[in-house]
Amino acid sequence: MNKTIRQNIYNDAEKWIYQAGKLIREQIHDNYQIDTKSNANDLVTEVDRSTEQFFAEKIRETYPSHHIVGEEGYGDKVDSLDGTIWIIDPIDGTMNFVHQKRNFAISIGIYHDGIGEIGFIYNVMDDVLYTGIKGEGAFRNGQRLAQLTEQVNLETSIIALNSSLACESKRINEKKVQQLIKDCRGTRSYGSAALEFAYVAEGIVDAYLTMRLAPWDFAAGLILVNEVGGVTVQANGQPVNLLEKNTILTTNKQIQHQLLDTYIDLK
Numbered sequence: 001m002n003k004t005i006r007q008n009i010y011n012d013a014e015k016w017i018y019q020a021g022k023l024i025r026e027q028i029h030d031n032y033q034i035d036t037k038s039n040a041n042d043l044v045t046e047v048d049r050s051t052e053q054f055f056a057e058k059i060r061e062t063y064p065s066h067h068i069v070g071e072e073g074y075g076d077k078v079d080s081l082d083g084t085i086w087i088i089d090p091i092d093g094t095m096n097f098v099h100q101k102r103n104f105a106i107s108i109g110i111y112h113d114g115i116g117e118i119g120f121i122y123n124v125m126d127d128v129l130y131t132g133i134k135g136e137g138a139f140r141n142g143q144r145l146a147q148l149t150e151q152v153n154l155e156t157s158i159i160a161l162n163s164s165l166a167c168e169s170k171r172i173n174e175k176k177v178q179q180l181i182k183d184c185r186g187t188r189s190y191g192s193a194a195l196e197f198a199y200v201a202e203g204i205v206d207a208y209l210t211m212r213l214a215p216w217d218f219a220a221g222l223i224l225v226n227e228v229g230g231v232t233v234q235a236n237g238q239p240v241n242l243l244e245k246n247t248i249l250t251t252n253k254q255i256q257h258q259l260l261d262t263y264i265d266l267k
């Protein structure tokens with residue numbers, strides 16, 4: 001993508017994210033409608049829907065040739081990565097949004113012909129915007145994030161994962177996950193995949209492992225982590241697929257192989 005075009009898209013997206021964030025903050029204590037989706041704990045609210053609608057309207061008005069993939073269904077039916085695609089999670093961490101009124105993010109990844117151009121992860125209540133721009137780096141509120149080059153090893157690493165991974169499941173060998181929990185320095189679970197990616201990019205968490213993410217959960221994060229020299233793959237080591245749900249390991253390169261070879265045993 002041409003740099004000037006990318007800069008224009010960046011400026012628009014950033015402006016819309018700040019506007020959407022303000023709208024969300026204004027509604028945070030409202031009595032909005034809460035529904036469930038795939039199961040009783042899979043929440044969605046009126047605010048998730050209206051936020052995605054807000055972005056879809058702005059994008060269609062300004063960039064009618066672009067495509068939209070959105071969690072709440074206001075996007076297009078996209079089955080190829082050709083052209084420019086905005087991959088949007090209007091609220092990542094809806095359970096946190098509803099229960100905690102914090103610790104959730106707007107996540108937008110902008111891809112051109114399958115290449116990640118710009119990633120935005122906006123922690124709405126903390127007013128912290130993480131951005132990643134292809135070839136230019138990743139930033140936290142405009143401040144450049146360092147490359148993940150500092151020596152890390154598993155024993156001194158913090159790993160983000162959901163505690164359910166340590167329970168018996170059909171997806172992953174829980175015994176190996178239990179060993180990982182014992183061997184690493186500590187684990188964290190933030191309840192927003194996008195923020196967990198941002199923390200890996202920031203270097204305050206060394207890896208994030210999860211068994212099922214949709215493209216809108218990781219599209220932005222992948223760009224950010226890439227820009228600081230980290231790496232994102234499926235939990236079997238294969239490249240991720242932006243058109244499907246994936247298992248995900250995003251991490252500092254230095255512990256990637258140890259995690260894949262010693263601790264991640266998919267069933």
Ligand code: IPD
Nearest residue numbers: 091092093094095191192193212
């Ligand atoms: C969820 C969050 C959560 C992750 C789930 C996602 P949502 O997104 O990122 O941390 O574990 O897999 O679906 O539903 O709040 O947008």
Ligand code: CA
Nearest residue numbers: 089092093217
């Ligand atoms: Ca999500």
Ligand code: CA
Nearest residue numbers: 071089091092
């Ligand atoms: Ca969501």
